[in-house]
Amino acid sequence: MRYWIMKSEPDAFSIDDLRNRPKQTEHWDGVRNYQARNMLRDEMKKGDQAFFYHSSCKEPGIVGIAEIVRGAYPDFTAFDPENHHYDPKSTPEAPRWYMVDVRFKRRFKRTITLAELKEHEALAKLTLLRKGNRLSIMPVSAKEWNLILDLE
DNA sequence: GCCAACGTTGGC
DNA sequence: GCCAACGTTGGC
Numbered sequence: 717m718r719y720w721i722m723k724s725e726p727d728a729f730s731i732d733d734l735r736n737r738p739k740q741t742e743h744w745d746g747v748r749n750y751q752a753r754n755m756l757r758d759e760m761k762k763g764d765q766a767f768f769y770h771s772s773c774k775e776p777g778i779v780g781i782a783e784i785v786r787g788a789y790p791d792f793t794a795f796d797p798e799n800h801h802y803d804p805k806s807t808p809e810a811p812r813w814y815m816v817d818v819r820f821k822r823r824f825k826r827t828i829t830l831a832e833l834k835e836h837e838a839l840a841k842l843t844l845l846r847k848g849n850r851l852s853i854m855p856v857s858a859k860e861w862n863l864i865l866d867l868e
Numbered sequence: 869g870c871c872a873a874c875g876t877t878g879g880c
Numbered sequence: 881g882c883c884a885a886c887g888t889t890g891g892c
Contacts, residue, residue, distance in 0.1 A: 723889095723890090725890090749875075750875090751875095771889085771890060771891085772889080772890050772891080773890095776890080776891070830891080847872095847873080848872075848873040848874055849873090849874090850873075850874065850875090850888080850889045850890065852889090
């Protein structure tokens with residue numbers, strides 16, 4: 717079982733939006749970066765846990781936990797010309813992009829902010845904090861996961 | 869709104 | 881295959 721951080725702009729899709737979905741479950745679509753796709757497609761498995769991170773907002777940070785409830789399958793939003801994430805190079809016969817299903821697990825009592833994460837020496841290697849890393853999906857080690865949980 | 873740090877595209 | 885131009889992300 718692996719741990720992840722998944723980023724989302726709360727204006728587009730927040731952890732509360734996830735909680736309010738039927739079965740508190742939603743597909744995680746729109747990943748259009750090869751590095752992120754490879755991790756999502758090849759390493760993300762049912763049962764994995766992910767920190768839900770709010771980006772591009774007033775207080776960027778980790779707001780809760782979601783669980784991967786379905787492993788990678790073709791991202792059908794790429795097939796839809798009306799969709800913002802449409803990619804004509806991805807077809808049902810040869811899908812280029814993938815998605816997983818995530819289910820709400822819990823919301824933290826408070827946001828563990830990006831600023832706070834940066835203060836901890838033990839988290840210096842966290843991919844999220846690495847300079848220039850803008851991936852929407854990033855791995856978290858078990859050690860980092862537990863350390864961050866303790867901050868709550 | 870600015871800008872650094874990427875990733876992608878396309879001419880050559 | 882190189883690289884300039886362009887687009888995107890996301891913190892501040």
